[in-house]
Amino acid sequence: xxxxxxxxxxxxxxxxxxxxxxxxxxxxxxxxxxxxxxxxxxxxxxxxxxxxxxxxxxxxxxxxxxxxxxxxxxxxxxxxxxxxxxxxxxxxxxxxxxxxxxxxxxxxxxxxxxxxxxxxxxxxxxxxxxxxxxxxxxxxxxxxxxxxxxxxxxxxxxxxxxxxxxxxxxxxxxxxxxxxxxxxxxxxxxxxxxxxxxxxxxxxxxxxxxxxxxxxxxxxxxxxxxxxxxxxxxxxxxxxxxxxxxxxxxxxxxxxxxxxxxx
Amino acid sequence: xxxxxxxxxxxxxxxxxxxxxxxxxxxxxxxxxxxxxxxxxxxxxxxxxxxxxxxxxxxxxxxxxxxxxxxxxxxxxxxxxxxxxxxxxxxxxxxxxxxxxxxxxxxxxxxxxxxxxxxxxxxxxxxxxxxxxxxxxxxxxxxxxxxxxxxxxxxxxxxxxxxxxxxxxxxxxxxxxxxxxxxxxxxxxxxxxxxxxxxxxxxxxxxxxxxxxxxxxxxxxxxxxxxxxxxxxxxxxxxxxxxxxxxxxxxxxxxxxxxxxxxxxxxxxxxxxxxxxxxxxxxxxxxxxxxxxxxxxxxxxxxxxxxxxxxxxxxxxxxxxxx
Numbered sequence: 001x002x003x004x005x006x007x008x009x010x011x012x013x014x015x016x017x018x019x020x021x022x023x024x025x026x027x028x029x030x031x032x033x034x035x036x037x038x039x040x041x042x043x044x045x046x047x048x049x050x051x052x053x054x055x056x057x058x059x060x061x062x063x064x065x066x067x068x069x070x071x072x073x074x075x076x077x078x079x080x081x082x083x084x085x086x087x088x089x090x091x092x093x094x095x096x097x098x099x100x101x102x103x104x105x106x107x108x109x110x111x112x113x114x115x116x117x118x119x120x121x122x123x124x125x126x127x128x129x130x131x132x133x134x135x136x137x138x139x140x141x142x143x144x145x146x147x148x149x150x151x152x153x154x155x156x157x158x159x160x161x162x163x164x165x166x167x168x169x170x171x172x173x174x175x176x177x178x179x180x181x182x183x184x185x186x187x188x189x190x191x192x193x194x195x196x197x198x199x200x201x202x203x204x205x206x207x208x209x210x211x212x213x214x215x216x217x218x219x220x221x222x223x224x225x226x227x228x229x230x231x232x233x234x235x236x237x238x239x240x241x242x243x244x245x246x247x248x249x250x251x252x253x254x255x256x257x258x259x260x261x262x263x
Numbered sequence: 264x265x266x267x268x269x270x271x272x273x274x275x276x277x278x279x280x281x282x283x284x285x286x287x288x289x290x291x292x293x294x295x296x297x298x299x300x301x302x303x304x305x306x307x308x309x310x311x312x313x314x315x316x317x318x319x320x321x322x323x324x325x326x327x328x329x330x331x332x333x334x335x336x337x338x339x340x341x342x343x344x345x346x347x348x349x350x351x352x353x354x355x356x357x358x359x360x361x362x363x364x365x366x367x368x369x370x371x372x373x374x375x376x377x378x379x380x381x382x383x384x385x386x387x388x389x390x391x392x393x394x395x396x397x398x399x400x401x402x403x404x405x406x407x408x409x410x411x412x413x414x415x416x417x418x419x420x421x422x423x424x425x426x427x428x429x430x431x432x433x434x435x436x437x438x439x440x441x442x443x444x445x446x447x448x449x450x451x452x453x454x455x456x457x458x459x460x461x462x463x464x465x466x467x468x469x470x471x472x473x474x475x476x477x478x479x480x481x482x483x484x485x486x487x488x489x490x491x492x493x494x495x496x497x498x499x500x501x502x503x504x505x506x507x508x509x510x511x512x513x514x515x516x517x518x519x520x521x522x523x524x525x526x527x528x529x530x531x532x533x534x535x536x537x538x539x540x541x542x543x544x545x546x547x548x549x550x551x552x553x554x555x556x557x558x559x560x561x562x563x564x565x566x567x568x569x570x571x572x573x574x575x576x577x578x579x580x581x582x583x584x585x586x
Contacts, residue, residue: 009368020354090347093315098338098366100366
């Protein structure tokens with residue numbers, strides 16, 4: 001009975017996130033256009049100079065998995081921002097006085113962000129044929145699982161930070177300080193196999209680098225030879241999945257704790 | 264039947280006592296008011312009663328449930344309208360109600376019926392498909408009241424329900440609140456710092472610095488002032504005050520050069536006063552006491568003096584910015 005109620009409440013919070021997302025068309029467009037801009041500008045700009053790689057990959061193709069991960073990251077973070085807004089605009093109070101557990105609020109919020117981010121990632125994935133990336137139908141379940149995993153870990157991180165922040169302004173600043181370094185040191189632009197030790201360290205604690213690494217290996221397996229792919233990859237896919245899973249579980253618990261304490 | 268029962272409630276914030284040993288109970292079907300200046304402890308009390316804040320001391324029961332040990336049951340028993348807006352203004356009016364019904368586990372069939380009932384009550388049924396962003400301040404308030412009623416609460420809490428609304432919208436909102444009491448026999452617990460709104464309450468607590476200074480019906484509170492109020496203006500207020508004290512043993516209060524006297528029967532006293540009075544008086548008026556006078560009588564100062572605190576100004580300003 002209690003479990004059913006928790007689910008119902010989490011479902012309602014999830015539904016609200018989704019309605020808000022669906023209604024905000026500018027947000028949908030901007031979150032699709034922004035990664036495309038990166039792909040087109042950086043992709044074409046760097047193609048000629050940097051990526052004379054011998055691994056049979058186009059630079060745009062190399063960047064594509066990273067762009068998907070980036071899009072998932074920004075949507076996940078952005079969706080969890082709504083907690084700060086809810087606080088500022090009073091709506092959080094409406095949720096907090098309801099006869100529901102704090103856990104259902106945390107779960108609903110995170111699942112809402114995960115759903116939106118995964119849909120966004122999936123939409124980008126549909127561009128693969130245009131970039132001449134051959135996708136095997138069997139790779140879809142893997143790709144989608146990883147997109148969900150990446151979204152889950154980042155949405156939890158976003159909610160954790162949102163729970164620790166007081167104002168929308170400080171949250172925005174924090175996000176800026178996080179998004180770009182996380183994106184740059186994610187392996188989206190350049191392989192992380194041949195970088196200085198400090199960057200390796202940063203990449204090792206960056207959940208996005210695991211996501212990019214896994215997505216690239218799955219997405220490009222029919223594009224590049226196994227040898228070429230292994231040159232730019234950090235870990236086996238299973239290790240990437242394991243890290244993201246452990247990271248998510250720890251962060252989601254911290255987020256639930258922080259949210260509980262703060263409210 | 265008692266819907267709310269409070270025994271010896273105390274709330275301290277870092278050594279500061281916001282609520283100081285208050286006790287009262289609210290009967291079913293009445294409009295019960297908390298009147299006091301800003302910072303008197305009104306919102307703190309509502310936050311404790313609605314389980315958002317734990318008390319330092321004391322016992323509180325809402326609808327028979329303990330606010331500390333039966334939180335969820337207390338929460339299901341109350342409908343809340345906060346001081347600041349708490350709607351999702353990107354959703355429609357209906358979606359806001361739907362969301363609320365889900366959070367309070369209202370069965371679907373019941374929700375469908377109740378939705379129409381409450382939306383018609385606040386006259387927003389025709390606007391139910393509209394995004395809340397397009398609503399005026401008064402409409403938003405009405406929607407919040409409707410939302411607070413969706414889950415059949417035993418008591419509706421209204422924390423300064425008319426704050427930030429213009430006078431016309433305010434009196435309009437009161438029509439709905441009174442209709443709620445007349446048609447649905449709803450128990451309402453409200454706070455306000457507007458004297459004229461406190462008049463609508465069946466019973467009233469006047470709270471100042473966290474303490475109850477008066478507790479009765481508005482009519483009885485006014486009776487306690489001592490009959491009528493005479494307001495005198497004089498070029499020599501101090502002398503007038505002294506003369507009143509010597510000749511009639513009346514304790515007059517001075518407010519910006521005007522002298523205010525509480526007197527049993529003003530109509531017969533005035534002619535006598537002017538026959539005997541030595542000090543020059545430039546203006547006189549006689550009226551029946553208002554709750555303003557009650558507050559002055561009980562605390563020695565006017566509630567209006569404290570109305571425009573910087574916090575209040577900020578809140579109002581904030582309100583406008585959001586609209």
